[in-house]
Amino acid sequence: MKKSMSFLLLLAILIGPLKAADIENVKPVKNIILLIPDGTSLSTVSIARWLQWYNNPDMPNLAIDPYMCGTVRTFSSNAPIGDSAPTTSCYMTGIPSIAGYVSTHPVQDAANDILPIDSTRAYQPLVTVLEAAKMKYGKSTGLVFTCEFPHATPADCSAHSYNRGKYEWIAPQMAHNDLTVVIGGGTSLLPAESESYLRNNGYSVFKDNLKGMREFKGEKMWSLFSEKEMPYDIDRDTTATPSLEEMTRTAISKLSQNEKGFFLMVEGSKIDWAAHANDPMGMASDYLAFDRACGAALEFAKANGETAVIIVPDHGNSGISLGSSRCSNYSKLTKDQLFGQFAQYKLTSEGFQAMLNSRPASEVQNIFRTYAGFELNDDELKMLYNNKGYKNSPIPLEERAKGPELESLYSGSLSGFIAKLLTSKTCFGFTTGGHTGEEVFLAAYHPEGDVPMGVLTNVDLNHYMCALFEIKGELDEMSNQTFAKHTDVFKGYKYEIVPSTEKNGTPTLVVKSKKKQLTIKPFTNLIQTGKKGTETIKLNSVVVYVDKNNTFYLPSDLAKHL
Incomplete structure (x- = not known):
């Protein structure tokens, strides 16, 4: 047997993959780090890996590659395709839920329910793995993300609502749930009462204060950046906004001070947002930023010896493909033909929108030359000038092209137009601007090799985390008591x-x-x-x-x- 064979592959050969029934018999750990790249289909990971390798020939692999071990079937209680609220909710509570529900028991939809649903528990808040770790063992808890803090995935860990959009219900719950560390977006969404509660209970609260976050020596902290969501990694001002990797390292340094252990959830939030926008550079660059955060978590876990790391998306998004029928003979194109142009993009479509709307129209071609590696042709320039979202167009708004036949070209957001323009120069394809229902990848690290393998369900993954913290079968009773x-x-x-x-x-x-x-x-x-x-x-x-x-x-x- 070759010495280069990975430990996980050897384990699989010797004892076979861990089945769902075996998931509950893993060796417990002190800490769990759950990392979620929101809305990340496997094709997104492939494109990101190729982009990294193209730009850095000595980096052909991602941080997660040695730890890939299976896939997860992620679904809502009554539909195979879910949004972030019910899908992460199931990871955290073990019960599938309905679209829009944040760690809340679903109402019964008997004709469509995928698994049996107890109608008597409709709307009951469900205790999460994070809450159980805090309540039962006194572990520290943390959330890191790039969206605004009451958004679905962070909310799923620490709040409860049948409506993910009810930030006025969700935000105060998160503040009053006594999370040890929160780092992410949403300075404008922290209610005054919630901020006062945090400060009166020993927390330091930083808003758009990178220096303050970096210099803080204490343990309990909320550090928020941007009024709502944080910028994409490739667009951010590095002097004002931290990377997801830095946020992750900061959270781990605070949480690991607790001898009882910790639970940390890290979300690469805006991979999903870029997928909704069909923006391939936003997807790939934010995924690579997320992968660097995974590297930080894995580095800590291997050194610590008491930490399990789980890396899994909550669902797919956009149906992105590496290869498109727009390109003739696309399957025979070289890596230069597939990635040469793409690698020259230095902004997301959102970043281009901000730059174009802040500079005069005379700089358009220079902007695209510098940040995209091409100039607009006459038709593309005409479409840009007629786009309703382009503030600096030389064509007055009332004189821009109108009519149903021009709607797809000239209406909508400027970033949407740019996303289509940038994609047109690649051989990537999209099937939708929404979520998709394929299985998502699973990567994991356990200090003694007890990683889940094979095809799991979202319920299985919850059972695995519960077993790691020795709360097997306890979440339902904790929900009833709490x-x-x-x-x-x-x-x-x-x-x-x-x-x-x-x-x-x-x-x-x-x-x-x-x-x-x-x-x-x-x-x-x-x-x-x-x-x-x-x-x-x-x-x-x-x-x-x-x-x-x-x-x-x-x-x-x-x-x-x-």
Whole structure:
């Protein structure tokens, strides 16, 4: 047997791949790092790897390559193709859910449910692996991402909602869930009350403050950049915005101070956004930035000896292909023909949009020469000038080309036009601007080789993580104990749901006994007690309100405070 054969391949030959039934018998670890390249189809990884190799002949492989071990079937509770909310939710809770649901039990859709769904638990918040690690073992918890912090994937780890767009519900939950480290986008989305809570509970909060993040010596930190999502890696100002690799290393350095261990989720968020935009450079360059973060996590895990690393997308996106029918004999093209032009792109379509709209039209050709390696021909220049999103066009907006037959060429965003233009110079193809349902890749590292292998489901992956933290089969009961209905918890007590006096506000639950009163607001871990609300109870979880059934979900033993 060749000495160069990898350990994982040797393991597979000797004992065979770990089946779903074996996943729950792995050796436990102290730390888990879960890395999710959002919306990353395998073709995206292939194109990124080729781009890296083309630009760096001594780097033919990605950081994840030695750890590839299988694939994962990712789906919603009632549909084979999912969005980020239910797919990551399933990784975190073990229960498939419906489009838009953030770690929340789905409603039953009996005719379409892929797995059996318990209709009695509809809308119940579900305890996540991250929350369980914190509540059961006192482990530190962290989130790193490049989208805004209440976005679906980070929210799936630490918040609960049947509507992923309800940031006003999700953001305060994430702040009050006592995460140890949060690094990502969304300075404008942190409510004043949430920021005050963080600062009053020992957190340092940095906003667009790279120097502050780098110099911070403590453990508990929120560091946010950009009003909403962070820029693509290739577009970012490196003096003001950290790379995903730096964010990952920073989070690990803070979390690893806890002797009890940690759970960290790292998301390459905007690979998915670029895929929606059919922007191949955005996809490839942000994937490579994500792969460097994987390298940092794997480096720590191998040195630490007590850390498992799991790398898996939540779903595919865009149907991108390396090869397109637009190119004759594309299967015989050389690497120079396939990647020579592509390798000259130095901005995403979003980056081009920002640059074109900030400079006069006289600089158009120079911009494309410098950052794309080509000049626009007359037809392309005409399409640019007539695009409705081009602010500096020499053609006044009211005089630009109109009519249904020109809609696909001239309407829409400037970045959308540029994405099509840049793609037209390549031999890449797209089938859609949305999510796709193929299996996604799985890469993993375990200090003793207990990695999942073969074809898994998203439920299997959750069971694997639970086994790593010795919480096998416990998440359902933890959900029932942590998120019980107020009607059950306070049965026999006098209670009232008081509507909010503010527009779009949430109600308050007031519970009374002969001597005491609890005033319970949703999406926080703080409960006021005493008839005047002068005392505060701090929970180890958040209270969630669901307007669909007018129910507060809270700890099952909360009545003890009455």
